[in-house]
Amino acid sequence: MKPKSGFVDEGNMALLTDLYQLTMDASYHHHSRNELSTFDYFIRKLPENRSYFVVSGLEQVLHYLGNLHFDEGSISYLRSRNLFSEEFLGYLGSFRFTGGVRAMPEGTVAFPGEPIISITAPRSEAQLVETYLLNVMNFQTMVASKASRIVDAANSKKVVDFALRRAHSQTAGMQAARAAYIAGVAGTSNVLAGKEFNIPVFGTMAHAYVMSFDSEVDSFRAYSGTFGDSSVFLIDTYDTLQGAKNAIAVAKEMEKVGKRLKGVRLDSGDLCGLSREVRMMLDGSGLGYVIIVASNDLNEYKISELEKNGACIDMYAVGTEMGTSKDAPALSGVYKLVEDTDSGGNVVPRMKLSEGKSTLPGKKQVCRVFDSEGKSLRDVIATAGEPCEGQPLLEAYMENGNLVKELPELEEVRSRKELQLRSFSRGCTRMESPESYEVGISGKLSSLRQQVAEKMGGKGWV
């Protein structure tokens, strides 16, 4: 057998869905029930240690919706399951997404219960895309939300993504780098993410490099011989303070040939104490320009502690904790039917009433209300039609299956996130014991919910 990559590509991504999406579609098709319906993507609740979400992943969802089709191999595979009629397989052969998409732009700061994406499409299309949408949005939004806390904790020092080796698969490494960049990290070690998403890439040397030379100082000389001003020496392979002395010696040699060492990296031990000592040693040798990079299982709590204790660290490299959102590695993002067409052809709002799993009926808008100084005061979830008393957060991205809005470059998304986050009171976004931000429901939506609930009687859904 030839080894397989396990990759997804544009030809086969239509099958990257749960089987039940296809069986439900087949049944809708069989019973000619392909009327328009609307589904909302929203996140039920914040993980314990989060106070907001940073929306991320919409671009990948739009790529999917715009390119969705079943290639011949996919159809043949489905045929071989002996589950689907030839008529349905024929329908899949010409399947395209023809619906509309309203969504919060990426980089938006969002809260539990708020619709982040709303899709209106013939039932079979809106249903089929659920799994892929959840996969992409849940993951990227989770990482962006975690990364935002880490960037915040770093007090304007740079943060760099080093997560690729512990990310959950190759694509996770790509999307984590992207989401973290949206959240404000300065760049990534992941070269392909650098190329594909135009994100700055960072990186220098590993312990194996230092070890491959007869002495540490030889390894530093060799590296600076290749990379000159771009060199960052890893100084903890043997002994950090001796490593700092070796780095200083080589930096002084570099100065003689007109080069400047860029930085040194600490990867073990007491990062706070060591960074202060190394800073003093560098400054004492006239090397105030050499930056100190730190890594070693960092997260927002450790970084915050380092900053509080006066660590002399200019750049934090963060891997596992950020790229896997280790303390909360899954979001409760769901995609629920909110509007439908009944058997009489009438558009009807739908909702679920069950405790802890209730939903809000109908097409909606989220309005963010600001004070006179531009501070975010509260969000109001409203019906889609009513006048919005603040800034509407949901925008039209697709109509009839076509993109109707130019997608922003990642830099713009990143700026949006930064500006938005600053518009919230510090109390709402701080790392520990944040105040909760007010998310209300408009009078009109509240009445609609009431009406629908009454119509439902004892049923959990309507």
Place this chain on the structure above:
Amino acid sequence: MKPKSGFVDEGNMALLTDLYQLTMDASYHHHSRNELSTFDYFIRKLPENRSYFVVSGLEQVLHYLGNLHFDEGSISYLRSRNLFSEEFLGYLGSFRFTGGVRAMPEGTVAFPGEPIISITAPRSEAQLVETYLLNVMNFQTMVASKASRIVDAANSKKVVDFALRRAHSQTAGMQAARAAYIAGVAGTSNVLAGKEFNIPVFGTMAHAYVMSFDSEVDSFRAYSGTFGDSSVFLIDTYDTLQGAKNAIAVAKEMEKVGKRLKGVRLDSGDLCGLSREVRMMLDGSGLGYVIIVASNDLNEYKISELEKNGACIDMYAVGTEMGTSKDAPALSGVYKLVEDTDSGGNVVPRMKLSEGKSTLPGKKQVCRVFDSEGKSLRDVIATAGEPCEGQPLLEAYMENGNLVKELPELEEVRSRKELQLRSFSRGCTRMESPESYEVGISGKLSSLRQQVAEKMGGKGWV
């Protein structure tokens, strides 16, 4: 801007690495230091709540090594960084993996510290592949190890992977389905994983399907009208016991036309109590053949509890907890230099001595020692050359960059895992408070370690 997929493909996977792998390689190249070296992949320690690992991901690593090359777009991107010489870029243009790979077959039950993959190649090749190898092996081995516990807890009831919507990206969903199948799950909801890896696919209907009809009983009739004997009805949309009555009514209608309902699914509430009640109702109606499927944030602890309390569940669908290994979403898998060539051209064993991060020097073999009844007694990590006192676990997969072993079908990998796991005492593999399995070091490896340590003197590495 056109939306991007963020996918990795065979053309660009060479860049899916940390920048420092390329800068180190450039420096090795610049200084003509491309001698043979050997790196071992091993996992430092078990997560708190694990007692063994299930090796998974080797096929994807071999796919990578066999197809690794830098396409023109990749070279142009690297050129644009202004970091690399034209000479080095030329070298990358003809870069192929030409080394050797020894590894434990997928499905092997492994323990901390044991080399799982060992790569011997010119330094720049062995170094470059680190990140990708870690990414793939850490993730898949983590999921397979978690899934094995879940399968074990289910007491021979079937377990199905439902993780795609919470997996960390599309490819994570693919590889999680594969790893879970190796560990013994019966199949997946992920259609593309079914197609690409030849894994059985499962799935039926969501609440949205039931809701899209005027009544639950209508939705069941419609579904069975399309899928007949393959139908599984989701019965908790409104009220589980009423849902069971509706399912029974439709199952009886199906019997009249010679069809048999396959199953019902519970997705909320007290799964133990409800499954027992529903079982009684089904049996009381002569529907003993209808199976009960359960889902709802399940993991090994919940399943074990359900089994202990006599739940009547025939199939467990498990998502987030398995596909993200939620309680331990990262493994401490590392890839370390163990043998090298010094400046005099001599092959020298290398090791690291630092506390908690020490490594074992030289090329190695792992020998599993069995008792006369085939029970695994202990593993011994030995030098590669010495006679192995048990079954050698590391096998040659690649030589000179070519595959030298036929890769098994996934079914074979799955059987290997099952057989191996059974060879351990129950105490070593049980879910809670497992006994630790003995992993020793051969006398020869122990002496080598001693020698190398003495040569190192005060240094953390040699």
